[in-house]
Amino acid sequence: MTLIDEERTRRTLDRLASQEIELPSWAFGNSGTRFRVFGQPGVPRDPFEKVADAAQVHAHTGLAPAVALHIPWDLVDDFGKLRAHAEDHGVRIGTINSNTFQDEAYKLGSLSHSDTAVRRKAIEHHLECIDVMRATGSQDLKIWLADGTNYAGQDDMRARQDRLAESLAEIYAALDAEHRLVLEYKFFEPAFYHTDVPDWGTSYAQVSALGERAVVCLDTGHHAPGTNIEFIVMQLLRLGKLGSFDFNSRNYADDDLIVGAADPFQLFRIMYEVVRGGGLDPASGVVFMLDQCHNIERKIPGQIRSVLNVQEMTARALLVDTDALRAAQAAGDVLGAHEVFMDAFYTDVRPLLADWRESRGLPADPLAAYAASGYQETVDAERVGGTQAGWGA
């Protein structure tokens, strides 16, 4: 409670001022489970409308100046126009995400498929994504690979790993000098026996073989039960290979819930390791992205809640009394060190952040401000006809 003194507050707000969180375009489209995708009124029908919605999140929070695209869902004829559209709305295009899981050809794999023709197709798709990056000014090509098998013996895991390495090498070679390749790992789904990039170790081994500009994406929902995720954050920062986060939260599998909703303390611990490892420094290159599905809640408010959750936990992480913490740790004072750590977590930073927002011309309560803005009612009324965006477009 005494943590909010003048000096510590000033330092915390200084650090927060440069925090940027990237929004996924697909969070504004419909999503669901294999059982049902429930639609919502006002859902965008194209990438331009998605960007407009994302800009609302930024307008009310000042936190989300970039929008990640997913190809082919966000394919447009003229990416220059989409880029300009984004800039007109006060945001920019961020990470380009490839898709290797929806084409008929990818039923049994893509970059790791045994058929050269399928691998070629998947590689070409990534080369197109690189073209999109050039048109949008994006820095990162993110690859989440759905490749895997459902049954033991179905395919040769070792050969798949080698083929994946070859495919990635070709893609990496096609990147421009300012581009990065970001390889995401995932414990399981949609494959249920083995996944070709199932853990950070595999992603790390693969990107290390590629080169300096190949890094790892850590999706907070992509781990085995009980995994200490902040440890992995620490390790990847230590190894210089933490490229980006996909933030969301989970209770069971890859639930893709609002970040911080399932286990707020975990988010705090993660942000503490980010701060500790220098990941908040823009020079570190760590990109903070959301990757969530608002299956039953409204989407723009869901994204606003999410970026606020990240900001609030970052604030708490920055408030940790590191001098006291180091002293207790050095003394082997188990309870004392834990108390210093918890002190920051239990500090209610919301009033402080509300004041600060107002001082910067932002609403004290972004969710209330958005609700009062009438934007939702407008798009609910206007976006009639056409096909709502979802995971297919």
Added chain:
Amino acid sequence: MTLIDEERTRRTLDRLASQEIELPSWAFGNSGTRFRVFGQPGVPRDPFEKVADAAQVHAHTGLAPAVALHIPWDLVDDFGKLRAHAEDHGVRIGTINSNTFQDEAYKLGSLSHSDTAVRRKAIEHHLECIDVMRATGSQDLKIWLADGTNYAGQDDMRARQDRLAESLAEIYAALDAEHRLVLEYKFFEPAFYHTDVPDWGTSYAQVSALGERAVVCLDTGHHAPGTNIEFIVMQLLRLGKLGSFDFNSRNYADDDLIVGAADPFQLFRIMYEVVRGGGLDPASGVVFMLDQCHNIERKIPGQIRSVLNVQEMTARALLVDTDALRAAQAAGDVLGAHEVFMDAFYTDVRPLLADWRESRGLPADPLAAYAASGYQETVDAERVGGTQAGWGA
């Protein structure tokens, strides 16, 4: 190895002769993950074609004389005609499964919803299902409830539980004297914070409040990681409340893989407890059903493999030398008892069952026989046009 002596073999085959496994109509339609549903050639376009496919499984194995329906996916104008169609194909209609997860109204719940109108709608749906049971001669109304919430605080779990109890009571009261209500539990999905019937304890408490003809359905893929499922089988049989199985297998979540594919030894242990607890006796009322998704493999062969897996493991369970087992257990001989148990598991029963099948006019190798039958090629060629069945129909 010495387990296959004449007397034990005879007893085993006698018990196997009465084994029946029920097939889900939806296993023959397309299925997938939230990321993609891959179609297959030859997939049925209506319930009649599904029943015809299911009949193929029975024709080649002699194991699968019943087909479970899912309402509304399997709604037809004339269920008497579907019933006759099934009988013409040598099978019958089995369990009727309700659907409370796809209607727009059920977005936040069905039988447990706070809105009386939604609950009424969900109850009425079950009354229609009971009408279908009357038309098809089905005994069991199976309820798998997708109800739950995604966020803590989203709804009042206690009130939902009470409302569920009321809804179930009304449905139970509408059943005919020969009908049963079977309540399935599931750890999670599609809800990611809480599920209204998440565990066997909840299902047991709810059906116990209803009456004698309300029982529990155990889906082998619906448990927390590490759960000892055969213990639950034992307990439900002991309490007289094991109504039916939904067989499948899993490595991670509700993967719905082929039963026995992920952990054959677990299937053996489950079948051993079934035998031990009298569940193989038709009088026990235990129904053995499959509930699987053949996302990437061919569907009819997938179902053939599945019923064979159940039969082979049942054979192994029946081969356990129970005298030796009891003696070792009574002596506290930990390793000895375990060895007796494993002896049965490691026995290769496949040649025995192949011979036995032939002696009953069935193919020694059902998968090869099906492949040679030309059925697949025929339906692949004939079933052109129309809409392939899936989880929406």
Added chain:
Amino acid sequence: MTLIDEERTRRTLDRLASQEIELPSWAFGNSGTRFRVFGQPGVPRDPFEKVADAAQVHAHTGLAPAVALHIPWDLVDDFGKLRAHAEDHGVRIGTINSNTFQDEAYKLGSLSHSDTAVRRKAIEHHLECIDVMRATGSQDLKIWLADGTNYAGQDDMRARQDRLAESLAEIYAALDAEHRLVLEYKFFEPAFYHTDVPDWGTSYAQVSALGERAVVCLDTGHHAPGTNIEFIVMQLLRLGKLGSFDFNSRNYADDDLIVGAADPFQLFRIMYEVVRGGGLDPASGVVFMLDQCHNIERKIPGQIRSVLNVQEMTARALLVDTDALRAAQAAGDVLGAHEVFMDAFYTDVRPLLADWRESRGLPADPLAAYAASGYQETVDAERVGGTQAGWGA
């Protein structure tokens, strides 16, 4: 933040005033893992010293007026004397915990053992515990059963369950009218294949067969990964069978860490369901106990931290704006309801509770007050010689 208004605060503090948390005597003795038990200076050598330490926790927090005993670890010649000793120190003797896992005879089981003589021995042990209850004025006989097996086939799970039922019935029959039997469940450990009371369903089925005064103990560390524990709290309260809590926290298995340390939000959700279900009402009979191991941290401060964690989370649970919550839930406002819920969790109640403690003659900062009291230094110096208490005594 606006949650701490005058009226809500008054009501919250009123409810908190009657909260009692029971301490386990064994938390003050040495504990550890199978790899090593690290000793600490000042650890009690006998039950009298344990009670004295427990009284320190109560003296500094006003929260812990009862001490649970474990038999035989806490066997004394004269329980009347121990009871008086407790009263002299301002506390009382609480739950009596039996031990069925350390005697040589119990290697393969106790109340469920196949050998009548072993079961007899285990039953007699419980009858002795009931005698202790009479001498100490305890209400609850708590049974945590370590019974289980390590290998499939090792013993007959069904027969064990039936024998357990018989053993429990005999123990239940021996209780006095004001006594309760509390049956604890545990997912695993020390048995690694099956446990005879592994889940709440089994405990519920067993105690329901006994009678009204047989209830369930929920240890927060005894569940499968991912289990929604507050759902079970809700369900047991609904069924009238929640007898007591064993509070602790875990990241992996039965880690027995300080309650609230691993997942504070989970503790909040649990306490919310306790409040929601009436479990905070003394008439509900729900007993709040700690069951923890301070393997590496100091024990008395560890217990002080623990009872404060429970109190702080109870305060937050009581602060939930239930009118707003109900309104949002009834409106199907997913995000709105979640926000109301989180508002209470993120409220920093520590200043409020510190003030309130002072107003009641208790230290604002119990940990600092304990540290300043000199008690630890005194016992560290005085308790030299003798055998430190641990899990063997």
Added chain:
Amino acid sequence: MTLIDEERTRRTLDRLASQEIELPSWAFGNSGTRFRVFGQPGVPRDPFEKVADAAQVHAHTGLAPAVALHIPWDLVDDFGKLRAHAEDHGVRIGTINSNTFQDEAYKLGSLSHSDTAVRRKAIEHHLECIDVMRATGSQDLKIWLADGTNYAGQDDMRARQDRLAESLAEIYAALDAEHRLVLEYKFFEPAFYHTDVPDWGTSYAQVSALGERAVVCLDTGHHAPGTNIEFIVMQLLRLGKLGSFDFNSRNYADDDLIVGAADPFQLFRIMYEVVRGGGLDPASGVVFMLDQCHNIERKIPGQIRSVLNVQEMTARALLVDTDALRAAQAAGDVLGAHEVFMDAFYTDVRPLLADWRESRGLPADPLAAYAASGYQETVDAERVGGTQAGWGA
């Protein structure tokens, strides 16, 4: 079933002939859980008796010519004498395992401890272990590090990782040219918040920084629930960093049960990847060790059962019809490939192996032969007095 043809059998037996499994000396001493260590008659009192017991396993199976030691549990005055004693009994001394978890100084860590003096002590311990290696002719220094923390904030994970790297570098530098450093990872226990080497990725990153002769130890019980272990086996073999196995099996945590007892199919899949990746070739350097606890079963028979399980599963893995498998995989025949794989698993290799054993002068039934040998009765009678070996000695 047709898998056991002449040619395939010959090749399989040829490969099996060179298989060696290393036994841990501590498997012959008493072990248990934190709740209780149950003793057994005939348990060794010193390393010489442990080696004698291990030699019994080899004598009856021909599979276990090496015995791993644990320092300081197996410290003797004259390791040359112990080495000669082993050779007299037909076995040799294998891996040397260090211990960094039982000394009072290691309460909060060893090689990663913040106190230079503690790290120095831990490093010196490893230098002593290297001396033992020289005296015993051992090749591998295995380090399982218990280091970790119980509470978030307790210590700085990043600094610990850096200190660990420094400590390992010093130990690695002290090895002789023919020595290897093998770093084991473990998900959790005895630390319950974070572990300093929790996963293969961390072990891989650490040993990669050391050099060619630093490799990873994979203990089959040290993973998060649901982890695909054979994938890690594949990956480590691919990366040239799989140093050794610690075989055991688990249902819940690090249960240390008999390998293959909990999930035989998993062991098959692991051995298949070993074969696939060349790990069975002695030139690969992969060491196959057991690391188990026979808490309730007899120890020598427990070890015999274990090495037979490994051999039987290796035989099944070698029997896989790799031509048919590759063809089905290349054809994208999901079910077909899986069937080929399962065919080998379901083949009962026990009669074949029994015959082969006899042909090599070994008993057809090693467990029966051991039971008939009278060895157990002899040691039960002779080993009276002294202190039975356990995890403290």
